[in-house]
Amino acid sequence: MSKMNFSDEELMSYADGELDEPQARVIREVALSDPAVAARIELFTTSRKLLHYAFESAIEEPVPQRLRDAISAFGEDDEEIESPRVVRLPERRAAASARTWMPRALAASVTLLVAGAAGWWLRDVLPSDGGSTPLLASVASLPAPVSDALEHLPSGEVRNARLGRNQVEVLALATYASGNTYCREFETTLSADQAPQSIHSVACRENNRWVARVVADQAPSASSDNEYRPASGNSDLMSVIGKGPVLSAGEERSLLANGWRQR
């Protein structure tokens, strides 16, 4: 097999879309036949995705009013600029240090699952040591019983499914339009030996199958993370994938009936 050597910089430039089409085509063709090159590209694509998600919450948060105020107060006369510093009040400090630097839901409980591993669902990925580890999937196929539930289960209804040796409950929560496809938010609860563990997920339809996009562990670990409890749905979770409008029960019904034909 003829091996073409590309530098990391070239492969990264390809992954980042920084190459001209002729150069990109060369790399694309090699990547198709050389798994090592493809894996290297994947590393750069994945790292970008991970970083983007990891800091996405920072941009979703509302900008503190004090920052806006400080800028609005900038005067034409540069001497006046010292006045906004007054906003450094002790209580602001206290408030700031009381919050974590990412919304709890994302910091503690969302994971990117990067490989398309099959056996990851539920237990496989949950840590046995009770650490903060749960999961988010970017490209993962769902186990058949779960995707079957997504295919047929109206939102608000529960279905029992068997995953390996475990019995799980799948609860469909909502259906969204997202881009030119559909996504479903659902919860999977495993009630095996210990306390029930729920996983909150979003899966989208891609090429006629359900692919997990986001998975977040909602199981409260005994000590920490009892502050964040979304009333319904998980807006942080949804913001990761950029959902469209929630579909009405009627719209959902016709999709369930017609086998999720693409819009």
Next chain:
Amino acid sequence: MSKDFKNELISLLPRLRRYARVKTGSAEEADDLVQATCERAWKARHQWVPGTQLDCWVFRIMTNIHIDQIRATTVRGPMEGSDAIESIPDHGWSRQIEASVTLEQVTRAMKQLPESMRDVLGLVAVDGLSYREAATALDIPIGTVMSRLARARTELMRRVGLSPDQAEGAPA
């Protein structure tokens, strides 16, 4: 022009805050850095060349302020620009969960990288600037952006346990 400038600055705030978090690793420090950056940008507003990208210009101000802050607060400052990796032990994520990584792990790994690597990651991978724009924002050659960025991403992936090299043992 001043009013427009002010509005543009305000509209940049979400991106500035995000980049500041990449740089500082803390929400509190980040907002202080953003405020200091906006103040300096405002004072220097007449130096900005209309028609050039304001975002790159302000990112550059932030980078400079943060370097000053680090120099002022550290006794033996981190070796800026050297890309030296602090020797922090890996956490030995089990192979069983090799396919998954928490966002928390990502941000933790980020904090362990040198500032110079965080800068390129923050501007390109997080903010989405092109290599050229990042080079302008950091005032370094585009080739440096690329080599630093490639190394930073390889290192980050190694630290979160997703590097393809890992099966073959620790990299030299």
